Amino acid sequence: MHANVVKGSAIAGGALVMLVACGGAEDSAPSPAAETAPPAVNSVLTEMPAGAYDLDKTHAYISFSYSHLGFSNPLLGFTEFDVETDIATANPSDSSIAVTIAADSIYSRVAKFDDHLKSEDLFDTSNYPQITFTADSVAIDGSDFTMTGPLTIKGIANEVTFTGAINKAADHPMRKVPTLGVSASATVNRSDWGLTLAVPAVGDAVTIDVEFELTKREAS
Secondary structure (H helix, E strand, C coil): CHHHHHHHHHHHHHHHHHHHHHHHHHHHCCCHHHHHCCCCCCECCCCCCCECEEEEEEEEEEEEECCECCCECCEEEECCEEEEEEECCCCHHHCEEEEEEEHHHEECCCHHHHHHHHCCCCCCCCCCCEEEEECCEEEEEECEEEEEEEEEECCEEEEEEEEEEEEEEEECCCCCCEEEEEEEEEEEEHHHHCCCCCCCCECCEEEEEEEEEEEECCCC
16 A cells, blocks of 8 residues: 555656646747847936937047057047937947048147147148048947947048047036037057158057036927
């Protein structure tokens, strides 16, 4: 009697295990919605309104530096530029960003050097009045971002990736308008754009730094 009870229990237990296993397989099968759900976007921009953001030109800087004979790292910049943006805050990869710089606004703090920079030896600004950058791709992770696209100088376009951070994304405390503050940088070789004068004594590698504040454009 004892043996039959054990045998019967074993059969019943096996059947129960099979039922549980089958039920578990059905329960663990992913639903179609789970298979197609897009990944969550990790971005500090998700609470900001989407649309065009205008450059606050009183808080905007484009500068660059390089090695001068190993003695110093001069800091130069441009004083006239603009940025066109359409920020897709829910999906930042859909954003568009374009920067246009007046090449003859280059500024070294030394007038004679400025004239040389604008000459045919270097930027040749009379023939190439604009420098442009257009982001073909934008990726963001939290507050960190990258922008990749063509940087065009003297009519030559080379792909450049800027890496940076969104310093703050919030309403401006005084203007009461949504505002973004960003910092970004990239290191390039100036010779890739035909700016070869005095290379390598004067460094080929140039670090470009950008500081922008952008405010949400009001509806017209």
